[in-house]
Amino acid sequence: MNTSERTRLPGTVLLLCLSQIVGSLGLAAGATAGPLLAELITGSAAYGPTAMGALVTGSALAGPAAGTIMRRLGRVWGPAACNLCATAGAAVVVFSVNWGLASLLLGTVLLGAGTTGVMLGRYLATDLVDERRAPQAMGLAVAAVTVGAVLGPVLLGPTGVVAEAAGLPPQTGLHLLAVVVFPLASLILLRLRGGGGPEAPATGTPASGRGTGRLLPLLVLGTGNLSMVAIMGSVPNHLQHSGWDLQAVGMFAALHIGAMFAFAPVSAALCRRFGPRTVAPAAALCMTGSLAFGVLGGGVGSDLALLALVGVSWNLHLVSGSMWLVEVTPEPLRNRAEGLGELAMGAAAAAGSLGLAGPLLSLGGLPLLCLAMAAVNVATAVALAARARSRRTPAAPAPVSAVSADSPSRDLPRP
Template sequence: MTVPSAAEQRAVQRRTVSVLSAGQVLGGIAFGATVSLGALLAADISGDDALSGLATASVTLGAALCAIPLARLATKLGRRRALTLGNLFALVGIGIVISAAAVRSFPLLLVGIVLIGAGNAGNLQSRFAATDLASPRHRGRDLSVVVWATTVGGVAGPLLLGPGEIVGQAIGMPPQTGSYLFSLVAQVAALVLYLVALRPDPLLLAQRILAAGVGKTAVKERRDHPVAARYAMFAIAASHVVMASVMAMTPIHLAHMAHSTHGGHATPADISTLVGVTIAMHVAGMYALSPLFGILADRWGRLRVVLLGQGLLAGALLFAITVNDQAWGVMVALILLGLGWSAATVAGAALLTEATTPALRTRRQGRSDSLMSFSAAGGAVLAGIILSNFQYGGLAVAASVLVVAIAVLSPLGRLGSHTPHA
């Protein structure tokens, strides 16, 4: 097969980013609903707030277990098949979660959430798929555009809690599962989109181009920087742990606040509204400004934007420590938490891609996603324990240790003087 010209490659890349972005919009709906409802369903079905962290832990565990297998599948068969397999996992998971709520089975609930997390591994892989054909000058931008697209679905997911309950009650679905009906439809649409429109496969085409030695950066792209790559993986994983651990416990903290505000008699609607709006704002923070962080990563350098993310995370934790008894304070903390995560993970993913030779790139990307998810799973479990013993402010103090570690170790992330974006 012939290698496409530079103009044809740019056209394929534009199409690829558009398709991946649309898929992220659809996939984000299930993610947003699970973030909002998972902890509440876990606490309700188990009868123990301390077990609520297992919901977020299960999402991240599912993503961790599937990240490397999906990356290997992408290497052999292309991104399209890996992404559609992720969609299938999520579809099965949604069905199991609804069934678990109906029979009030906590173990079954966790199984369903694990499978939704497996689907999220595919969503995470989409941002790397956006870099397969991207030029080094625009790698951060293209990656961040796909990350940004998750905003629509991620914000819509929590905001669909109320309408979902209405629809769910009308058709006899279990309480607090109605919005998963919207997630089910969105996942089917994403699966069809990838099957039909993600052609040619970006990773398989990039492998052909590299094998042919086409492009001015072909030699430069083969340079490997393992120390910087490991730092990027650590920065991504640790930033994700900070975000996921605090975010996972926020619905429980807000539920306690709602009961306190209403004299111990808050209704499920009161709690759903407060949680839904707060998490929607948090998810908007996670994704809405990601193109800005991608552009900054291309212009300022990947490492500087990773450190900018740590500054934002530090601000979030400060609000969580000092103003955690006010709904507005928690909301500001969650918005800053999302922004810090966005800056750190967008720039970190670009740094990982740039620091790794193409032959190792997909493998390391899978390992990074797996490390990120496994770490967040453990963090979510510990977050439930810390919240029960030291409250919300204590959880924020514990998370700040990782922010300091990322900043202190940042010199390891330098690529060297030959790379303008170190």
């Protein structure tokens, strides 16, 4: 993108934020209504987690696919294609009541691409501005998701009325909404740069750009998502077992989701002031402290603190890990790296929801799960701190032509 294009911050970023708001309205279909439909189809609530697992699996698979599309067609086409894939998935889910559980899971996997499409918007935001304003633009793009992510679950009742009027089960209402909002979000995206174009080939890019420099930001993104999904997938049942009704559980969930996204401008400001490499280990320590409320317990106050602070800590992971990934990746390779970032987040979410949460909850309940996630975050913080110390150790001067894998992309030659 040339300099004149990068200066149009107000119009382009606000248009992207509008797309983020519209697309995020469709996210509740999988996370909120999916488990309800699984129970409706099978007659057992035990199948609810399988719908969530299918959703995060689809999100993980969509990341590399979106990266390939962006490399070949242009930046905006990756998230736009994800949104269209989610539209098809939502349509399949609507009819899965007649087609069975397999169609529900297939449709939910496709629907998971919508999560990737919305989350890729944060990277697109950095491409619309100059490097100094990139954290601010990313923070706005993530914060815009708050509107739809919080409002979507609230629309479960009203959209259910629409679904019943159409002769469908009320649990499909949010999926009908997704069929409408995801294509609309894609249309808005395609107006950002006239549909975009393929990136120039990466000629002369140093091979070190493919090195280990991206592993640490991917670790940050994966650790944050692993912790958040494992806790968020377990707390609703914990709250119900503590005597809270569904309305109260919904309010707790809204608090958590609001904290996840609304804190993004603050996370972006911290990254801009201190740098993402400094904020990332602080995010891991913040998550560790947040999980202490789940380990110690203590009633409603601890439950509220756990949900709110885990959401805030996840946001610190997301913004710092994403900005770090942008910094260390040469511009011609960013689409591939961003796809890997979504893959890391989706794979970690699948591990948290399908692999770790169930066994740990059965062995020791929520305190053991929180303790295990805290240990993961401490290990991440230690790894990041060790890497920072090694970078501060004086080293022999490198040849002028050598470029470190951890150097920001702005220091690399551009095609």
